[in-house]
Structures are given as structure tokens and as C-alpha cells.
Amino acid sequence: TQTVSQSDAHVTVFEGDSVELRCNYSYGGSIYLSWYIQHHGRGLQFLLKYYSGNPVVQGVNGFEAEFSKSDSSFHLRKASVHWSDSAVYFCAVSRMDSNYQLIWGSGTKLIIKP
Amino acid sequence: EAAVTQSPRNKVAVTGGKVTLSCNQTNNHNNMYWYRQDTGHGLRLIHYSYGAGSTEKGDIPDGYKASRPSQENFSLILELATPSQTSVYFCASGPRLGANTGQLYFGEGSKLTVL
Structure with a gap:
């Protein structure tokens, strides 16, 4: 099971701090990896993705x-x-051998203190 | 700007009633998806579609039907709504293949309460 x-x-x-949100996956084949952000009461918005090449990818904001x-x-x-980065962040894996269906993480809620 | 519009945004239904959630996308994407989001479960895929006339079962299709009459529109149908289907439903669209694979565009969600 992936x-x-x-x-x-x-x-x-705290506002101004650095932050790292962690995502680990279990799959050995060809995949796309992506991150999404969900502000309270809103839909998810795409942040960035990786497929190949430079392992560090830049996204928005x-x-x-x-x-x-x-x-x-x-x-x-x-x-x-x-403070506007306060939201829930979702990691997702899209597998090439399953019609690119996304498998979603459970989300991490980022809370920014003033 | 890619756009996915869901309606209604809020719906209260009675147990046993029929509910239709509608989704329209102006992205000209082949793929469309219906998810539900519940606390503790994250996003779960109900149905998806590869294009007009196609519907596929996702991970939790029981109790739901889907309809894709055109490239732009994708509906989720609850023929006999139950309280367990109270949730927030999200529609999304995405390209079939290509550089933007894995990048979905989501609607703002439809909050359904079944009493």
C-alpha cells in the first residue's frame, strides 16, 4: 500500500521564523510530488511540484x-x-502507473503566532 | 486564471432525500474529481472522470453517483442521502498528462449537512 x-x-x-513541514512517502516508482495549501474555509491551492531535475523546487510566496x-x-x-501563511498544508503523490491519481497526506496545520 | 466553481456552497438535506452537487470548470481540463474532506480523514476520492461521458469510481464511491455530461461540468449525486454523508465536498480539475501533471485546481467546497 502506497x-x-x-x-x-x-x-x-512565530511570525518571521523559518519553518519546515515534513512529508514522507512509500513508493519506489516514478512519481510526481506536490504541495497544496488550504486556508480556513477555502479550497486547496497548488504550491509547487517535483518530478525530476533539481531536487529543490521553488513555489509561490x-x-x-x-x-x-x-x-x-x-x-x-x-x-x-x-501571518497569512497560517493554513493547512497537504503533501500529495501522483503515481505514473495509476493514471496519475493523487494520494494525499493527512495535512499539517501551520499556526503562526504574532 | 483557472477556475472551478461549485454549487451550492451550502446545502441542508433530509435523510433519504436526493442531493446533487454541481461543478463547472473553465480550464478545459480533461480530468475532474470529487473529494470529500472530513476531520481525521483528509481528502478522500469519491469519483473522477477522464472526459465527457466518463466516470470512474474512486476510493469511497458507495452511496454516490457521478455524471460528466460535458468537458466543463461534473456532478456528484446522492440518491438517498444519509447523515454519514455530512461533509465538505470538493471538486477539482486537472490536466490528463503533461507538464502540469499532479497540479489540480480546486473549487471552494460545498458544505453538505444531512439531518
Whole structure:
């Protein structure tokens, strides 16, 4: 069974701090990895994705993520968070051999303290 | 700007009643999806479609039907609604293959309460 694990249900930081949200997956084949953000009461919005090439990918609003094949990870980072980054973040894996259906992590709620 | 519009945004239904959730996309995407989101379960795929006239079962299709009459429209139908179907439902669209594979565009959600 393929899984996507976001081990932290909640992460709390102060505004201006750096943050890393963790995502690990269990699948050895060709995949796309992506991150989405969901503000309270809203739909999910795409942040960034990785398929191949440079393992560090840049997304919108200063977010970046780094792929590690050895760790089966795709962690999301931001150097300096803003209060507007408060949201739930979802990691997803899209498998090439299953019609690219996305498998979703359970989400990490990022709480920004003033 | 890619757009996915869901209606209604809020719906209260009675047990045993029929509910139809509608979704319209202006992205010209082949693929469309219906998910439900519940606390503790994250996003779960109900039905999806590869294009007009096609519907496929997702991970939790029981109690739901789907209809894709056109490229733009994808409906989720609850013929006999039950309280366990109280949830927030999200529609999404995405390209079939290509550079943007894995990038979905979501609607704002439809909150359904079944009494």
C-alpha cells in the first residue's frame, strides 16, 4: 500500500521564523510530488511540484521543497513565515502507473503566532 | 486564471432525500474529481472522470453517483442521502498528462449537512 505521511498534525512558529513541514512517502516508482495549501474555509491551492531535475523546487510566496530519494521525503520550507501563511498544508503523490491519481497526506496545520 | 466553481456552497438535506452537487470548470481540463474532506480523514476520492461521458469510481464511491455530461461540468449525486454523508465536498480539475501533471485546481467546497 502506497502512503503519504505527514507526521506533524500541527506546527506552531512565530511570525518571521523559518519553518519546515515534513512529508514522507512509500513508493519506489516514478512519481510526481506536490504541495497544496488550504486556508480556513477555502479550497486547496497548488504550491509547487517535483518530478525530476533539481531536487529543490521553488513555489509561490517564498515556499520551496526539497526532494530526497534516499529519505523518501519531500519537505516544504519557508525562510520567514507571515501571518497569512497560517493554513493547512497537504503533501500529495501522483503515481505514473495509476493514471496519475493523487494520494494525499493527512495535512499539517501551520499556526503562526504574532 | 483557472477556475472551478461549485454549487451550492451550502446545502441542508433530509435523510433519504436526493442531493446533487454541481461543478463547472473553465480550464478545459480533461480530468475532474470529487473529494470529500472530513476531520481525521483528509481528502478522500469519491469519483473522477477522464472526459465527457466518463466516470470512474474512486476510493469511497458507495452511496454516490457521478455524471460528466460535458468537458466543463461534473456532478456528484446522492440518491438517498444519509447523515454519514455530512461533509465538505470538493471538486477539482486537472490536466490528463503533461507538464502540469499532479497540479489540480480546486473549487471552494460545498458544505453538505444531512439531518
